[in-house]
Amino acid sequence: MANIPYNLARVQARIEAACKAAGRPENAARLLAVSKTFDAEAVRVAHAAGQFGFGENYLQEALDKQAALADLPLEWHFIGPVQSNKTRSLAERFDWVHGVERLKIAQRLSDQRPEGRAPLNVCVQVNVSGEASKSGCAPAEVLELCATVARLPRLRLRGLMAIPAPAVAATDRRAPFRQLRELFGELRRAGLEVDTISAGMSDDLEDAIAEGATIVRVGTSIFGKRTP
Structure with a gap:
């Protein structure tokens, strides 16, 4: 845990270098620290080192951490x-919710977002690699789904998210991120006010940033290897 501040600084340096190499401002992509399977104290250490946004995959684990860290001004991303039975707690x-892939889920999040709270930021997840095991809508469905989600009350459509399959060759590494950027461009040309591409992790954040990612989701390079 003592390495977390050092690791955070290294990841931030990678992000800034990748932005510079892509000809983008150094703050064009921001870091989301993926804290799943790590305890509340690890999140507290990361926050003390300057990290604000944290990503979680498992609902009950996240809710427990939120309760333990209620004294900190953190931004929580799911x-x-x-799943349908999770939407009320998420709302x-x-x-933020990054994994919206169906209109039914978006509608439930909208209906269940408490009145008086800021709109829930959502990203539509795209299955850019066409993997049967991966969540996400098909690329051909993105524009229609996003246009509908953008009209729902108490939600703010921010953009697109993807978890591409690992590339089998170095020349293929940027292809799925490029496809995501092109889909994002289609949304903008259609008049949707989107500003977020959530893509890239510890092993491929440079490729994602080169293709326009604005949020990179990094866990292992900050917190270390996860135990099974």
């Missing part, structure tokens, strides 16, 4: 698969 307790 980045795991979204009530999170600032």
Whole structure:
């Protein structure tokens, strides 16, 4: 845990270098620290080192951490698969949901977001690699789904999210991120006010940033290897 501040600084340096290499401002992509399976104390250490946003995949684990860290001004992102029985807690307790892939889920999040709270930030998840095991809508469905989600009350459509399959060759590494950027461009050309591409992790954040990622989701390079 003592290495977390050092690791955070290294990841931030990678992000800034990748932005510079891509000809983008050094703050064009921000870091989301993926704290799943790590305890509340690890999150507290990361926050003390300057980290604000944290991503969680498992709802009950996240709710427990939120309770333990209620004294800190953290931004909570849910980045795991979204099931219907989770939507109320997500709508009530999170600032962002990255894995919206169906209109039914978006509608439930909208209906269950408490009145008086800021709109829930959502990203539509795209299955850019076409993997049967991965969540996400098909690329051909993105524009229609996003246009509908953007009209729902108490939600704010921010953009797109993807978890591409690992590339089998170095020349393929940027292809799924490029596809995501092109889909994002289609949304903008259609008049949707989107500003977020959530893509890239510890092993491929440079490729994602080169293709326009604005949020990179990094866990292992900050907190270390996860135990099974």
